[in-house]
Amino acid sequence: MNTTLKTFALLATVAGASAAHAQVAFDANLELDTTYTNKVSAPATNARDSDLSLGGRLEVNASGKATNGENFVAGRASLLLKKDGKTGVDDFWVQAGNAAADVKLGRFEAMDLFPVAKDTVLEFAGYVPYQGNLLRGRKGSDVFHGALGLNAAPGMRVELGLVFSKEAGESKGSRPGVTYTTGPLTLRAGLESVKTVGATGGSETGIALSAGYQVSSDTYVNANFAKKEDDKSFGLNATMGPAGIGLIVGKGATSADKATTVYAAYSLPLMSVKGAAITPALSLSKGGTGTKDQLAARVRINYAF
Numbered sequence: 001m002n003t004t005l006k007t008f009a010l011l012a013t014v015a016g017a018s019a020a021h022a023q024v025a026f027d028a029n030l031e032l033d034t035t036y037t038n039k040v041s042a043p044a045t046n047a048r049d050s051d052l053s054l055g056g057r058l059e060v061n062a063s064g065k066a067t068n069g070e071n072f073v074a075g076r077a078s079l080l081l082k083k084d085g086k087t088g089v090d091d092f093w094v095q096a097g098n099a100a101a102d103v104k105l106g107r108f109e110a111m112d113l114f115p116v117a118k119d120t121v122l123e124f125a126g127y128v129p130y131q132g133n134l135l136r137g138r139k140g141s142d143v144f145h146g147a148l149g150l151n152a153a154p155g156m157r158v159e160l161g162l163v164f165s166k167e168a169g170e171s172k173g174s175r176p177g178v179t180y181t182t183g184p185l186t187l188r189a190g191l192e193s194v195k196t197v198g199a200t201g202g203s204e205t206g207i208a209l210s211a212g213y214q215v216s217s218d219t220y221v222n223a224n225f226a227k228k229e230d231d232k233s234f235g236l237n238a239t240m241g242p243a244g245i246g247l248i249v250g251k252g253a254t255s256a257d258k259a260t261t262v263y264a265a266y267s268l269p270l271m272s273v274k275g276a277a278i279t280p281a282l283s284l285s286k287g288g289t290g291t292k293d294q295l296a297a298r299v300r301i302n303y304a305f
Helices: 002-020
Strands: 024-037 051-068 071-082 087-097 101-107 144-153 156-164 171-182 185-196 204-216 219-228 231-240 243-251 258-266 276-287 294-304
Touching: 051 087
Parallel strands: none
Antiparallel strands: 024 051, 024 294, 051 071, 071 087, 087 101, 101 144, 144 156, 156 171, 171 185, 185 204, 204 219, 219 231, 231 243, 243 258, 258 276, 276 294
């Protein structure tokens, strides 16, 4: 309860700042998920009972940007009030620079090297394929995350990310990446040099490649590939207006390290109310040896205040 009171006090402070400084934007949205997962019996590695659950959160955002000539400073904070009574933070970052280069520090998601499009629900059967995102960000509270961004040429952005932590089991390392957009085509490529804190082995190196194409104003298709040591994954997805569908195929070192997963979602207006939507979604994953199939169905309600 004390944490919740502190959170509300901080929100009140942000709201006051919004009134005092016109460049600060203040908004909120609610997300509510009703999720069903199927029963999987032993000896499967992901044994569990069937489950029907209701989860969600209220997200309150404050963001702003100030300029001085060609220079700028921007920031964003996203506070979460969860259905179980707990509080959390999603985004919490500051960015400073100009049209040529900038630096971003805090809690954020860096360049997406393996876009999965409309992933309202995406559950894997046991094995989780590598997707070039071990160092993408939104890490624990004590983890350092920074990214240097360079706008190297028209349509081209280079990003060098660094994650550092002393927390056992956490990933740390460097993550350079580049994205290039020309007309309807967007290409992405990146590398992750990852070491797990507390592990006795050396660093692992992962690569990720992606190509996306804007077919029309509301239709986008994307293909992804990622590899880290013995782990390989391939992804295809498309969004068509309110609909999205995707496929991810992943394979590791053993016959158990496999997962072929399809997922789809479709968003509909809720009661014709502005800012409200309902999205039914489905995910089906077939695992490797000794792993049962994973089925997940979700109905998500979004409401932006």
